[in-house]
Amino acid sequence: MTKRTSILETRNLAIGYKSGNVISTISENLNLTLEAGKMVCLLGPNGAGKSTLMRTLAGLQNVLSGEISIEGDLLSDLKPSDLARKLSLVLTERVEAGNLTVLEVVTLGRTPYTSWLGTLSTYDQERIQQALEAVGITAYKQRRIHQLSDGERQKVMLARALAQETNLILLDEPTAHLDLPSRVEMMHLLHTLAREANKAILLTTHELDLALQTADQLWLMKQRGSVATGVPEDLVLNGAFEAAFAKNGFYFNRSSGTFTIQKKVASLHVSLSGNADIIFWTKRALEREEIGTVPEADARCHITITETSSGITWQLNWDGNKSVHTSLESLISVLRARKNAGIK
Amino acid sequence: MQINSAASGTSHKLVIMGLAILAIFFFIADILLGSVSIPFTEVISIIFSGKSDNTAWLFIIEKIRLPKAITAVLVGCGLSVSGLQMQTLFRNPLAGPSELGITAGAGLGVAAVMLTAGSSTSIYAIRQLGISGSWLIIVMASLGSALVLSIILLIAGRIRDNVILLIVGVMIGTITVSVISIWQYFSQPEQLQEYIMWTFGSLGGVVQYHLYVLSGVVAFGLLLAFVSSKALNALLLGENYARSMGLTIGRTRFLIMTSTSLLTGSITAFCGPIGFIGIAIPHITRSLLGTSDHRILVPATCLVGTVLMLICDIIAQMPGTQTVLPINVVTSLLGAPVVIWIIISRNNLRSSFS
Numbered sequence: 220m221t222k223r224t225s226i227l228e229t230r231n232l233a234i235g236y237k238s239g240n241v242i243s244t245i246s247e248n249l250n251l252t253l254e255a256g257k258m259v260c261l262l263g264p265n266g267a268g269k270s271t272l273m274r275t276l277a278g279l280q281n282v283l284s285g286e287i288s289i290e291g292d293l294l295s296d297l298k299p300s301d302l303a304r305k306l307s308l309v310l311t312e313r314v315e316a317g318n319l320t321v322l323e324v325v326t327l328g329r330t331p332y333t334s335w336l337g338t339l340s341t342y343d344q345e346r347i348q349q350a351l352e353a354v355g356i357t358a359y360k361q362r363r364i365h366q367l368s369d370g371e372r373q374k375v376m377l378a379r380a381l382a383q384e385t386n387l388i389l390l391d392e393p394t395a396h397l398d399l400p401s402r403v404e405m406m407h408l409l410h411t412l413a414r415e416a417n418k419a420i421l422l423t424t425h426e427l428d429l430a431l432q433t434a435d436q437l438w439l440m441k442q443r444g445s446v447a448t449g450v451p452e453d454l455v456l457n458g459a460f461e462a463a464f465a466k467n468g469f470y471f472n473r474s475s476g477t478f479t480i481q482k483k484v485a486s487l488h489v490s491l492s493g494n495a496d497i498i499f500w501t502k503r504a505l506e507r508e509e510i511g512t513v514p515e516a517d518a519r520c521h522i523t524i525t526e527t528s529s530g531i532t533w534q535l536n537w538d539g540n541k542s543v544h545t546s547l548e549s550l551i552s553v554l555r556a557r558k559n560a561g562i563k
Numbered sequence: 564m565q566i567n568s569a570a571s572g573t574s575h576k577l578v579i580m581g582l583a584i585l586a587i588f589f590f591i592a593d594i595l596l597g598s599v600s601i602p603f604t605e606v607i608s609i610i611f612s613g614k615s616d617n618t619a620w621l622f623i624i625e626k627i628r629l630p631k632a633i634t635a636v637l638v639g640c641g642l643s644v645s646g647l648q649m650q651t652l653f654r655n656p657l658a659g660p661s662e663l664g665i666t667a668g669a670g671l672g673v674a675a676v677m678l679t680a681g682s683s684t685s686i687y688a689i690r691q692l693g694i695s696g697s698w699l700i701i702v703m704a705s706l707g708s709a710l711v712l713s714i715i716l717l718i719a720g721r722i723r724d725n726v727i728l729l730i731v732g733v734m735i736g737t738i739t740v741s742v743i744s745i746w747q748y749f750s751q752p753e754q755l756q757e758y759i760m761w762t763f764g765s766l767g768g769v770v771q772y773h774l775y776v777l778s779g780v781v782a783f784g785l786l787l788a789f790v791s792s793k794a795l796n797a798l799l800l801g802e803n804y805a806r807s808m809g810l811t812i813g814r815t816r817f818l819i820m821t822s823t824s825l826l827t828g829s830i831t832a833f834c835g836p837i838g839f840i841g842i843a844i845p846h847i848t849r850s851l852l853g854t855s856d857h858r859i860l861v862p863a864t865c866l867v868g869t870v871l872m873l874i875c876d877i878i879a880q881m882p883g884t885q886t887v888l889p890i891n892v893v894t895s896l897l898g899a900p901v902v903i904w905i906i907i908s909r910n911n912l913r914s915s916f917s
Contacts, residue, residue: 279803303809314800315654318855330797331809336858337793383808 226387226419227253227276232285234268234275244283245271246444253421255386258413260430261423263440264464269423272440273391276421277308289387303331307380309390314364314376321367321375322360325350328382350381353412370401377408381416388412390422394429402426406433427464431455431476439463487558490515493524497531504547508555520557522550575859578852582866586636589873593632596882599623627767630774631876634766638834639844639872640865641781641826644788646841647848647864648819651795651857653719657729659842660827663715664736665708666838667743669831670762672707674743676700677758678750701780705828711735712820764835764891766876773833780829785865787822791815792857799855837891839898844868847901871897 233247245268263269274280278294287294289305329343351357354374380388394402410433413420424430431451439447447459454460461471472479488511491498523534533544544550595606601620615621649658660666715732747755794815797805848864875893
């Protein structure tokens with residue numbers, strides 16, 4: 220049973236930089252709430268102020284005005300040692316202590332709890348073990364950090380944050396530098412952690428589609444610094460998502476949940492029939508060639524897709540001229556030739 | 564895991580044990596060897612019972628060789644631990660007391676005492692000053708090194724790039740040296756000679772209560788370093804992570820700075836600016852133990868520093884001859900190749916710092 224408790228709350232928060240007498244406000248009037256058991260993604264275009272917001276929430280940067288409270292205590296009132304028991308961080312910066320082993324880095328997560336010399340109790344050992352297991356890096360805990368891939372490194376830093384035993388975890392671009400499978404794995408891991416360990420997790424990312432799929436809530440930061448919050452699907456349907464990333468030449472495709480390069484007007488139209496999955500991929504290939512699709516009755520050209528045990532075949536019927544193709548590459552080359560001939 | 568960490572724990576213990584045995588061996592060897600040859604059994608009996616039939620030997624051992632060997636131990640521990648702390652604090656493999664101009668800062672403090680005092684004042688005169696004089700020179704040297712260190716830290720707050728920071732440190736060191744040069748230019752020849760003699764470095768000048776003062780200050784500095792080893796470990800991940808793990812950066816920096824200034828300042832005041840120990844020993848220790856855990860590194864660095872400083876001192880005495888080389892020359896001759904080795908095997912270095 221997940222308790223509906225808010226771990227992090229901001230009231231009329233204004234963030235930005237102050238150097239001397241010059242105050243540059245990035246965002247103000249932020250009233251955000253982060254609940255336990257939820258994974259929240261902070262999205263926004265480059266330069267919207269995501270990092271500034273993260274740094275401010277983490278206490279690494281001073282607030283301009285307003286307040287932040289973590290588990291009911293004001294951030295400004297918390298001593299660093301107390302804050303370390305409530306909030307842990309995973310930063311974008313690459314850790315440059317390659318001589319440390321994975322286990323040693325995760326052990327550092329216990330720093331807020333150990334004595335002045337850092338002696339570990341049995342409980343500390345258990346927490347470290349648990350953190351290693353939760354992230355799935357027990358197998359290489361004796362390896363040195365510099366021997367690890369970026370994905371593994373990021374997991375180590377997450378395990379370190381888990382060992383810190385805080386209800387709130389902030390991650391600044393945990394998926395940067397990772398390849399696609401590692402990114403997916405990381406997001407799912409974070410989601411699972413939020414659910415199972417009832418932690419409040421806030422992360423920034425540029426992975427829009429992954430965020431849409433996995434986040435319980437989105438904080439959308441627009442170019443002017445205003446933040447829209449809500450369940451991902453709501454933000455997509457009310458247009459906030461598209462507005463935040465509005466840029467010429469791009470449009471947000473609601474049906475696929477991805478951003479697509481602006482369509483050009485198709486000069487040729489074909490109709491497709493067959494397996495829905497294959498139609499989807501065929502359409503994609505055709506769109507790139509500026510070939511549109513229309514219902515069967517309107518097209519001069521029809522493609523019938525059949526899938527057999529030996530593979531997929533595309534049967535092209537162009538005004539009665541039939542040809543059979545076993546790859547999209549050969550289908551497209553024929554269509555391209557036809558199209559070019561048609562234009563001339 | 565238990566087995567593995569236990570195994571690495573045991574290997575650390577073995578290395579430290581070996582180092583301790585080496586340290587004792589070279590400590591005795593340092594006392595044994597010198598321009599006057601004294602039989603081994605006599606040396607042992609003088610060390611442990613403090614009695615000998617030959618009063619000349621007794622005097623040589625008790626008043627010259629023993630204090631010098633103890634000074635070598637103090638210098639070896641102090642300089643290398645302060646180098647270790649700086650390398651971690653600046654996250655830079657080339658940081659060290661002499662490289663970042665901290666030693667030059669201490670030299671400025673010493674110059675202030677030696678060159679501004681009346682014409683009768685020389686380092687030997689200061690040694691005659693008694694306990695307050697030695698405190699004066701320690702305080703001035705520590706303040707000088709703290710001044711340079713705080714300027715560098717102040718700039719370090721603004722600069723993230725380690726290489727640039729190192730260049731800044733070297734520049735500040737150069738400025739400090741120039742200030743000393745101006746001072747020297749307008750000084751009396753006798754004062755100048757004393758000061759130049761001081762820059763050669765010597766382990767032999769620390770006797771009687773000067774030795775107690777130096778021992779006390781170095782012990783205190785080492786204690787501070789050991790107390791801050793948990794903080795130093797947290798700093799390995801960078802300042803932001805350290806802060807997120809509950810470290811008060813300001814206080815930690817102050818603690819490490821105090822320890823480094825005291826160690827470098829006091830040692831430089833009495834023994835002159837001894838180079839290369841501070842930068843080279845931490846690297847040797849790290850590669851010897853293969854760890855970055857400061858709870859192990861701080862004591863191990865002390866031991867390695869002790870061993871190498873004693874070896875340097877033995878070489879400096881040139882056993883069998885009447886000549887004594889300045890200690891600074893010997894440590895540099897030994898240390899410079901180590902620094903070159905560090906730069907050439909950058910992979911080795913990268914594993915610790917990037």
